[in-house]
Amino acid sequence: MLKREREVTEEGSIREILDKSMVLHLGLCDEGQPYVLPMNYGYIYEDGKLTLYLHGAVRGYKYEIIQKNPRVSFALECDVAPFEGRTACQYGNTYASVMGRGTAVLVEDVEEKIKGLAVLMKTQTGKDFEFNEKLVSIVNVIRIDVAEFSAKRRPLPGTEE
Numbered sequence: 001m002l003k004r005e006r007e008v009t010e011e012g013s014i015r016e017i018l019d020k021s022m023v024l025h026l027g028l029c030d031e032g033q034p035y036v037l038p039m040n041y042g043y044i045y046e047d048g049k050l051t052l053y054l055h056g057a058v059r060g061y062k063y064e065i066i067q068k069n070p071r072v073s074f075a076l077e078c079d080v081a082p083f084e085g086r087t088a089c090q091y092g093n094t095y096a097s098v099m100g101r102g103t104a105v106l107v108e109d110v111e112e113k114i115k116g117l118a119v120l121m122k123t124q125t126g127k128d129f130e131f132n133e134k135l136v137s138i139v140n141v142i143r144i145d146v147a148e149f150s151a152k153r154r155p156l157p158g159t160e161e
C-alpha cells in the first residue's frame with residue numbers, strides 16, 4: 001500500500017468496514033478475461049482469518065467461471081462521500097475499503113449452506129434468521145476462503161491524524 005498511514009489494521013475497524021459495506025465486487029477470471037460483478041455478502045472474521053459467504057440463483061455465468069477457475073479477488077467499500085477542493089486534483093472522496101484474494105468454493109453441504117445464509121443475513125441486516133433444507137435447496141451458496149486481504153481508510157482532508 002503506497003499510503004501506509006491510511007492502512008487499517010485494528011480488528012474492530014476492519015469489522016466496522018465489513019459491517020457497513022453491504023456489497024462487494026467479486027473479481028473472477030474466465031480464461032484470462034476478467035469478470036466483475038456486485039454481490040451482497042456475509043462474513044466471519046475469527047483469529048485474523050476472513051471467510052465470506054455469497055448466495056445467488058442456482059445457475060449463472062459466475063458459477064461456470066468458478067468451476068473452471070476458483071481463484072477470486074474482491075473489493076468492498078463504505079463511507080464514500082465526495083469532497084471539493086480549490087483545484088481539480090484536490091477533489092476526491094472519502095472511503096473505507098477492504099480488498100483481498102482467495103478461493104471460491106461452491107458449498108454443497110446442506111448444514112453449511114444454512115450457516116452461510118444465516119451469516120449473510122446477519123451481516124446484511126444485523127438480525128438472526130433461520131433456514132431449512134427446503135429454503136437452501138433453491139439457492140447456491142459460495143464460500144470464499146480469503147487467503148490475504150488489506151483494509152484502508154481515506155478520511156476527509158485535514159482530519160487525518
Ligand SMILES: Cc1cc2nc3c(=O)[nH]c(=O)nc-3n(C[C@H](O)[C@H](O)[C@H](O)COP(=O)(O)OP(=O)(O)OC[C@H]3O[C@@H](n4cnc5c(N)ncnc54)[C@H](O)[C@@H]3O)c2cc1C
Binds near residue numbers: 023041062
Ligand atoms: C447492489 C447489487 C447487489 C447484488 N447482490 C447479488 C447477490 O447477493 N447475489 C446474486 O446472485 N446477485 C446479486 N446481484 C446481481 C449480480 O450482480 C448478477 O447480476 C447476478 O448474480 C447474475 O450474475 P451471473 O454472473 O450469474 O450472470 P448471468 O445471469 O449468467 O448473466 C450473464 C451476463 O449478464 C450480464 N450481467 C450479469 N449481471 C449483471 C449486472 N449486475 N449488471 C449488468 N449486467 C449483468 C453480463 O453481461 C453477464 O455476462 C447484485 C447486484 C447488485 C447491483
